[in-house]
Amino acid sequence: MKIIELKETITASNDRDAEVLRGELKVQGTLLVNLMASPGAGKTTLLERTIRDLGQKYRIAVMEADVDSDVDAKRIELLGAKAVQAHTGGMCHMDAGMTRRALDELDAPESDLVVLENVGNLICPAEFDTGAGKCVMLLSVPEGDDKPLKYPLMFSTSDALLITKIDVLPYFDFDIEACKARAKKLNPNIAIFTVSSKTGEGMEEWEAWLSDAIDSWKK
């Protein structure tokens, strides 16, 4: 597994760079998903289960972005999926230039789906278009149902919200309906799924949405 060291792309035109990258990926038929969440919300565990469930149907590759360590990319490679670990050099997010470099290193041009597991952070990643076709965010039950109030941009810019770790719902004071209403108020079109990567609850609906996104991207 490769580890690459990235630096922020010095360009004033991240939005344009992202559009160009998205266009290239569209032509190529590869859906890039930008997966965002707080640290420890369960991004890698969700990915592991998703790859197990959809890995026969689609060619899936993963770019793990972290300030440091390679624990996540190693977990993904255990499943037989292509993975690259990108270190952001202390940066709190990925931009389009960094994403392009990581994609080049991934060496997976034939993929149907490439997932960028962004740095664990509910703020900065939402500010930078990476060129992804879909933005997906996770909010885990232990984090609390008030997070849409505090981190509105992340909820506004995501195509889908996965409320994760619903298996521990009995041990936390988390109001699913209140959380959904807060997210919908910020973003009426957001698709919301409640899932547990541990028990598998809700995974079918999420994976149906993702499969549909992959198929639609090729049209």
Next chain:
Amino acid sequence: MKIIELKETITASNDRDAEVLRGELKVQGTLLVNLMASPGAGKTTLLERTIRDLGQKYRIAVMEADVDSDVDAKRIELLGAKAVQAHTGGMCHMDAGMTRRALDELDAPESDLVVLENVGNLICPAEFDTGAGKCVMLLSVPEGDDKPLKYPLMFSTSDALLITKIDVLPYFDFDIEACKARAKKLNPNIAIFTVSSKTGEGMEEWEAWLSDAIDSWKK
């Protein structure tokens, strides 16, 4: 309760500004604690319990920093403590200039302890000296014991680490000893406490450390 809108201080000398602020607070006998963690790690709940336990002994005031909302400052005011809600204008951290402005608005010069509840983020706040006398970070059990590997700077720059939500330990795969060892490897001097703000477990040790820090600051 006051809400103030802040912008990043345009200065190349944040470290110097932070030293000056720290010096002023030292003369004044006010300990500023920079409380940092991921979103939803339990910062406000810890503060609520700490204020209830130590509020008779010390004059405590709180600055809540968030991208948006005022839910946290409202919770603190319910306890009768002075609180100000600072909005960071989308910024992912507080710097020394922003902290000074929030302190001015707080209007609490007589405080023994001022807690800055920083923006929920394990990366950016660690990069900016706020002028605090002590940096304290929380890592909640649901986030996972691998976080020191991924966010080393936060662990390196904190004087104390509180492993929070230990009441839900039975429902998560979290190795306390492994987490402590990883944190100590990055920062041999870090004080580590395992607490549950819900059940009160471990609060006595944390509050003894904090009381000692407040008393020492006045010497």
